[in-house]
Each structure stands twice: as structure tokens, then as C-alpha cells.
Amino acid sequence: xxxxxxxxxIALLSRLPGYGPRSARRxxxxxxxxxxxxxxxxxDAMEQAARxxxxxxxxxxxxxxxxxxxxxxxxxxxxxxxxxxxVGDLWALERAGVxxxxxxxxxxxxxxxxxxxxxxxxxxxxxxxxEEGGVREVILALGATVEGATTTHWLADRLSGFPVTVSxxxxxxxxxxxxxxxxxxTLAAALLARRS
Amino acid sequence: xxxxxxxxxIALLSRLPGYGPRSARRxxxxxxxxxxxxxxxxxDAMEQAARxxxxxxxxxxxxxxxxxxxxxxxxxxxxxxxxxxxVGDLWALERAGVxxxxxxxxxxxxxxxxxxxxxxxxxxxxxxxxEEGGVREVILALGATVEGATTTHWLADRLSGFPVTVSxxxxxxxxxxxxxxxxxxTLAAALLARRS
Ligand SMILES: [Zn+2]
Ligand SMILES: [Zn+2]
Numbered sequence: 511x512x513x514x515x516x517x518x519x520i521a522l523l524s525r526l527p528g529y530g531p532r533s534a535r536r537x538x539x540x541x542x543x544x545x546x547x548x549x550x551x552x553x554d555a556m557e558q559a560a561r562x563x564x565x566x567x568x569x570x571x572x573x574x575x576x577x578x579x580x581x582x583x584x585x586x587x588x589x590x591x592x593x594x595x596x597v598g599d600l601w602a603l604e605r606a607g608v609x610x611x612x613x614x615x616x617x618x619x620x621x622x623x624x625x626x627x628x629x630x631x632x633x634x635x636x637x638x639x640x641e642e643g644g645v646r647e648v649i650l651a652l653g654a655t656v657e658g659a660t661t662t663h664w665l666a667d668r669l670s671g672f673p674v675t676v677s678x679x680x681x682x683x684x685x686x687x688x689x690x691x692x693x694x695x696t697l698a699a700a701l702l703a704r705r706s
Numbered sequence: 707x708x709x710x711x712x713x714x715x716i717a718l719l720s721r722l723p724g725y726g727p728r729s730a731r732r733x734x735x736x737x738x739x740x741x742x743x744x745x746x747x748x749x750d751a752m753e754q755a756a757r758x759x760x761x762x763x764x765x766x767x768x769x770x771x772x773x774x775x776x777x778x779x780x781x782x783x784x785x786x787x788x789x790x791x792x793v794g795d796l797w798a799l800e801r802a803g804v805x806x807x808x809x810x811x812x813x814x815x816x817x818x819x820x821x822x823x824x825x826x827x828x829x830x831x832x833x834x835x836x837e838e839g840g841v842r843e844v845i846l847a848l849g850a851t852v853e854g855a856t857t858t859h860w861l862a863d864r865l866s867g868f869p870v871t872v873s874x875x876x877x878x879x880x881x882x883x884x885x886x887x888x889x890x891x892t893l894a895a896a897l898l899a900r901r902s
Contacts, residue, residue, distance in 0.1 A: 511775075511797055511800050511801075512759065512767065512768050512769045512770070512774070512775070512793075512797075513758070513759070513769050513770035513771060513775060514770070515751070515754050515755045515758045515759055515770045516755060516759060516768065516769070516770070518751045518754070518755075519751045519752060519754075519755040522747060522748045522751045523748070525744075526722075526733050526736075527729065527732050527733050527736050528724065528725075528729050528732075528733075529724075533723065533724050535794065535797060536723050536724075536794070537722050537723050537724075538755075539768075539792070539793055539794050540722075540723050541752070541755075541756075542755060542756075542759055542768050545755075545756040545757075545759070546756075548721075549752050549753075549755065549756040550752070550753065550756045551718060552718045552719070552752060553749045553750075553752035553753040553756065554749075554753075555711070555714045555715045555718045556715060556737070556745050556746070556748060556749035556752070557745075557746065557749040557750075557753075558711045558714070558715075559711045559712060559714075559715040559734075559737075559738060559741075559745065560738075560741040560742075560745040560746045560749065561741075562709070562711045563708065563709070563711055563712060563738055563741070571708065572708050572712065572735075572738055573708045573709050573712070574708070574709035574710070574711045574712070575709060578708070579707075579708070579709060596735070597708075597735055598731065598732070598735050601707055601708075601731060604707050605707075
């Protein structure tokens with residue numbers, strides 16, 4: 511229907527989060543109606559992003575710079591590192607504007623049953639950052655899921671050997687909830703109510 | 707957050723049908739995690755589609771060929787033309803496999819209040835096709851909305867001067883319903899139950 515180019519476009523669009531065949535067809539039609547003003551700009555934005563965006567070699571954030579804009583910002587407090595599961599959590603905390611320090615993106619949570627161990631996450635790079643010195647507080651900002659709690663406990667244990675204060679986001683994160691769906695106020699409260 | 711490339715990607719993704727800022731961020735993260743296998747292939751599919759897909763100069767269908775695959779198919783019955791509002795309706799009828807003739811895509815419906823008149827739609831090209839001869843039946847397959855009914859009446863009136871049978875999809879299209887959300891069976895029934 512419409513040739514291989516349309517078929518391929520619909521097939522790839524249908525793999526977008528929240529999309530299926532029907533929404534992919536609708537999106538394809540919307541975009542194909544305005545090839546110059548909708549389709550080509552989006553294609554270009556995707557290509558530019560794919561070519562320029564990398565994981566920050568320090569913190570794991572996604573950015574077109576390395577070190578990322580946050581690690582490179584002289585205005586951030588380099589003595590506080592907030593550990594998050596993913597870049598989506600980092601984005602949520604940045605939108606809330608409640609953390610003035612740096613980040614460390616783990617890339618997931620420990621899951622003994624799912625086969626995700628410490629070496630599958632960015633745990634060693636975190637320990638290396640601490641060994642390099644200058645960090646006095648680590649905030650563990652993981653979701654209040656079973657895996658998040660497991661990871662928090664494991665990290666708190668590993669970090670107890672370092673001369674840093676280890677705190678964790680507490681009050682405010684609802685049980686079973688992921689961090690990146692919380693409103694800014696809840697995130698601020700959770701961060702302020704962190705405990706050692 | 708992450709530089710201008712990510713910001714632009716999220717801004718354009720958030721304009722996709724059914725998407726908003728949150729789903730756009732989620733999609734951007736999903737795609738950025740797999741730049742080679744997800745992001746670049748989608749960007750390429752969009753660019754190829756934008757460069758190759760055109761409106762068929764005969765029927766208005768979207769295709770990378772002109773005339774489109776349907777108009778060019780010698781196996782289709784060229785004496786029956788099914789008039790639809792948009793390409794999405796054409797796709798729905800093709801998926802249902804209930805129409806063996808050709809199509810004519812109007813590009814919308816008449817809307818006196820919305821300022822859409824006959825010349826804003828592909829009505830003249832339809833009349834030209836009929837003047838060229840060879841068509842013995844026109845099926846008006848417009849949605850059962852007020853605008854769809856208005857358009858059906860206007861077209862039935864204009865076509866009464868031509869030596870063609872004019873039928874309209876009837877039983878099966880629910881009141882207020884658009885054509886492209888119907889299941890295949892309903893579409894088949896509506897087409898079989900067409901009346902002159
Ligand atoms: Zn960084
Ligand atoms: Zn055509």
C-alpha cells in the first residue's frame with residue numbers, strides 16, 4: 511500500500527513507545543502530508559542526535575558534549591553526586607531544579623533474578639570517581655521498587671568504606687513508584703528529606 | 707539538558723499524533739539508547755519517504771510511484787471509482803480488501819462553516835476523470851459525519867449530470883463515525899449495502 515517506503519516508515523514508527531500499527535499509520539499520514547515541514551525536520555533531528563549524542567564518560571548522562579553540560583558546568587557543586595537509575599531520572603530531577611550537584615547514571619538496577627549484577631551497571635566507574643576524591647556526599651536517588659531498594663542497599667554497603675556521607679531519597683517516593691513520573695514538589699520533598 | 711540536539715529531537719517528537727512532552731522524552735531516550743539500530747533507521751525511513759512519496763496525480767493516493775500502485779494495477783476494475791475523504795480511508799478499505807476498483811481521494815469534506823468549499827477539495831479532478839469516460843459507477847464512501855453527509859449530497863448532486871451510477875456506503879457506518887476506525891467486516895457490509 512503506497513510502496514515500500516511507506517511500509518517501512520509505518521513499520522518503524524509502530525515500534526515507538528506507546529505506538530502500534532494504527533497510531534503508526536496515523537503518524538505516517540500526518541507526516542507525509544507535510545514532508546518538508548514535518549517529516550524532513552524530524553528525520554534531520556534524529557540523524558543529528560544519533561551522530562552527536564553520546565554517554566558522558568564521567569557520569570553516563572546523554573549529551574552532545576563529553577563531559578556533559580552538567581559535569582562541565584563550573585556552577586555545580588562537585589562535592590555532591592546524585593546516583594540515579596537512568597537518564598530519564600536525571601532529566602526529572604533537572605526539571606525539578608532540586609539538585610545543584612553532579613550525577614551518576616547507573617544504567618539500571620540490580621536484579622539477581624533478572625541476571626543484572628553490579629558489573630552490568632556503572633558501579634565501578636562510581637567507585638573510581640569516589641577514589642579520585644572531592645566528593646563528600648552521595649545521594650542514592652533510586653526508585654522505591656524492590657530492585658531500587660536492593661540496589662540502594664548494595665551501594666550503601668559498598669560506599670561505607672569511603673569517607674563520604676551516603677544519603678538516600680526518602681519521604682516522598684511512593685511505594686512501587688518510579689522516580690521519573692513524580693511531580694516536581696514530590697521530588698523536592700524526597701530530596702530534602704533524604705537521610706543518611 | 708543534553709544539548710540542543712536532544713532538545714530539538716524531543717520538541718519534534720512531542721508533535722507526533724498522540725504524543726506530548728512526557729512521551730516524547732520517553733521515545734527520545736529509547737531511541738538514543740540504540741542510535742545505530744533504532745534512531746538512524748527511523749531517520750533514514752523518514753527521509754526516504756519524504757523524498758519519494760508523492761500524491762498520485764490521478765487519484766490523490768500517497769505512493770512512491772505516480773500513478774500510484776492502485777491506479778497502475780491492471781487487475782483493478784477501472785469502471786468503479788470509490789471516493790474517500792483521505793488516504794487513511796483508502797488504506798482502511800484496502801486492508802479490508804473489499805474494493806476491487808479505483809479510488810479518488812477528496813482530501814477532506816465540505817465544511818461551509820469551516821470555510822472548506824468544493825475548490826479546496828479534489829472535486830474538479832474527479833469530474834475530469836468522469837469526463838474522460840470509462841467510469842460507470844462512483845461509490846461515495848465518506849464518513850457518517852455532518853460534513854461527510856454534506857459532501858455526499860453535494861457530490862451526488864454534481865454527479866447526477868454524468869452517465870454513471872452513484873452509490874453511497876450505507877448500512878454499517880455508525881452515526882458520527884469516521885471510516886478508518888471501522889473493522890473490516892463493518893467496512894465490507896457498508897460497501898455491499900451501498901445504495902444508489
Ligand atoms: Zn556528565
Ligand atoms: Zn492513484
